[in-house]
Amino acid sequence: MSRLKVLFHVNENPRWPRVIVNVQNFIKDVGQGQADIEIVANGAAVTAYGSGPEEDLHREMQELAALGVVFAACRNALNMHSLAEKSLPAYVRVVPAGITEIAKKQSQGYAYIKP
Template sequence: MEKSLTAYKVIIQLSNNEVLVQKATIGQLNNILNAFEKISVEVVMNGLGIDLVLQESPFTNILEVQHQKGIQFTVCRNTLNQKNLTASNFLPFVTIVPSALAHIIIKQHEGWSYIKAGS
């Protein structure tokens, strides 16, 4: 695929903590970054998906590199509340939104494309 000068925007929802799904998602993020010169990418995690960005994540180094390349990682406060977690449980570059689903709805309304990771 040719790199485009158009700025694209994609929001990816991850709600799965299976290692193979996490690895596939990380690979897909790299593929997206390689395919476009200008793209905004946000991974929104809720439910079991939040495990990807916990402090003890086995993918910390690669996630940090992806964040440095512009990928935003966001978790759902509703999920944190259900699991009795706080921001300190997560990698330092993770953002928290009140509701992952509401956040996705807003992003789609703003013209972001939506991808469900692991489907």
């Protein structure tokens, strides 16, 4: 089987726990290092990358990033929610526009999943 490429899209904060579990289960199923995985956050979901009471969520994100999962944040959404890029965790990559990132990844053969 060829290497899988998967893009998870999250735009609402309440969806984060489901996204994290879906990615964890995906990795368990295909094996660590066997797929290119990116999570793109836009809309209100980018606020989860900021500081706050979500310590467990940040720990899980960091663990997934250590496994090679790419976390992306939409710059437009960051600006809309007054989040400074420099305040984001080091594992978060900022993209100019989340929707454009999704379209680019789909054109590169990534499967689109929106839990």
